[in-house]
Amino acid sequence: MSELERVPPGVDPRVPSVARVYDYLLGGKDHLAVDRAFADKLLAVAPETRQVARANRLFLVRAVRHLARRGVRQFLDLGTGIPTSPSVHEVAREIVPDCRVVYVDYDPVVRLHSEVLLASSPGVEAVQADLREPGAILGDPRVTRLIDFSQPVGVLMVGILHFILDSEDPAGIIADFRTWMAPGSHLVLTHAMADSAPEAVAQLSTATAGTPAQSVFRTREEVLRLAEGFELIGPGLAPVHEWRIPDDDEYEPPIPLLEGVPAVRIDAAVGRVTSSPDSAEPARH
Numbered sequence: 001m002s003e004l005e006r007v008p009p010g011v012d013p014r015v016p017s018v019a020r021v022y023d024y025l026l027g028g029k030d031h032l033a034v035d036r037a038f039a040d041k042l043l044a045v046a047p048e049t050r051q052v053a054r055a056n057r058l059f060l061v062r063a064v065r066h067l068a069r070r071g072v073r074q075f076l077d078l079g080t081g082i083p084t085s086p087s088v089h090e091v092a093r094e095i096v097p098d099c100r101v102v103y104v105d106y107d108p109v110v111r112l113h114s115e116v117l118l119a120s121s122p123g124v125e126a127v128q129a130d131l132r133e134p135g136a137i138l139g140d141p142r143v144t145r146l147i148d149f150s151q152p153v154g155v156l157m158v159g160i161l162h163f164i165l166d167s168e169d170p171a172g173i174i175a176d177f178r179t180w181m182a183p184g185s186h187l188v189l190t191h192a193m194a195d196s197a198p199e200a201v202a203q204l205s206t207a208t209a210g211t212p213a214q215s216v217f218r219t220r221e222e223v224l225r226l227a228e229g230f231e232l233i234g235p236g237l238a239p240v241h242e243w244r245i246p247d248d249d250e251y252e253p254p255i256p257l258l259e260g261v262p263a264v265r266i267d268a269a270v271g272r273v274t275s276s277p278d279s280a281e282p283a284r285h
């Protein structure tokens with residue numbers, strides 16, 4: 001069967017999808033010619049992008065383990081991507097066997113794959129929704145059935161925030177989630193940085209302009225502003241391949257292949273909620 005024939009309804013095979021391009025970079029099997037062509041152009045100007053994608057995923061795994069070890073028993077994974085192993089619930093359940101996870105992504109291909117994968121996993125749910133509509137996510141009964149917002153929750157925004165344009169108010173979106181997050185909750189984020197190599201920024205900006213994959217490379221100050229209201233743990237905002245908590249049980253040295261500055265730089269941060277937002281306004285739950 002040709003690729004065009006097996007594209008699910010609602011998917012335009014002429015437009016690259018972030019989820020499928022990322023799947024290709026990670027060595028997965030769920031991508032189309034248009035995704036591979038897009039990724040190959042990117043790899044031509046930023047050859048280590050595969051390692052950066054892998055490092056982004058490994059950071060997510062380390063952060064989830066870290067949170068689970070510190071008692072977080074539920075996760076909201078926003079911008080899940082096409083399921084890859086280990087997934088968030090697999091990682092967290094090695095430590096908290098009954099942990100609950102809701103996966104959210106707006107891509108129909110992600111939903112199809114997640115539904116198949118999760119059909120036999122109680123305590124795990126996949127929801128097709130758009131991060132730019134936080135109210136719809138936070139009010140979705142499939143989310144509130146599994147996530148108890150009176151308890152600490154890990155909110156993952158890994159590899160997604162640079163797809164939210166300034167005009168779409170990423171800070172406001174994060175603040176909406178923040179008001180629901182009880183003390184002990186954590187925000188886990190990664191973000192494409194403005195001090196990436198100019199030719200890589202230009203390539204990505206041109207190739208994605210006007211598409212759903214349009215990417216915003218933000219400065220360190222801009223990304224730190226997005227995380228305002230959270231207490232950053234470990235090294236603060238740091239390159240994704242270097243982010244570590246030095247005294248963590250899991251400590252492993254930074255990925256040697258990525259020493260130095262990659263052309264596409266992705267930074268990571270984990271921020272803890274230490275009190276209810278404004279002591280005047282307790283977390284909504």
Ligand SMILES: C[S@@+](CC[C@H](N)C(=O)[O-])C[C@H]1O[C@@H](n2cnc3c(N)ncnc32)[C@H](O)[C@@H]1O
Pocket residue numbers: 018019022056057060078079080081082104105106107110129130131132157158159160163
């Ligand atoms: C680069 S992948 C990251 C996957 C995973 N979080 C990781 O870091 O391994 C970004 C994912 O975010 C999803 N995404 C992008 N914008 C979104 C939005 N506004 N709402 C929901 N999902 C979105 C894409 O479909 C894609 O699956």
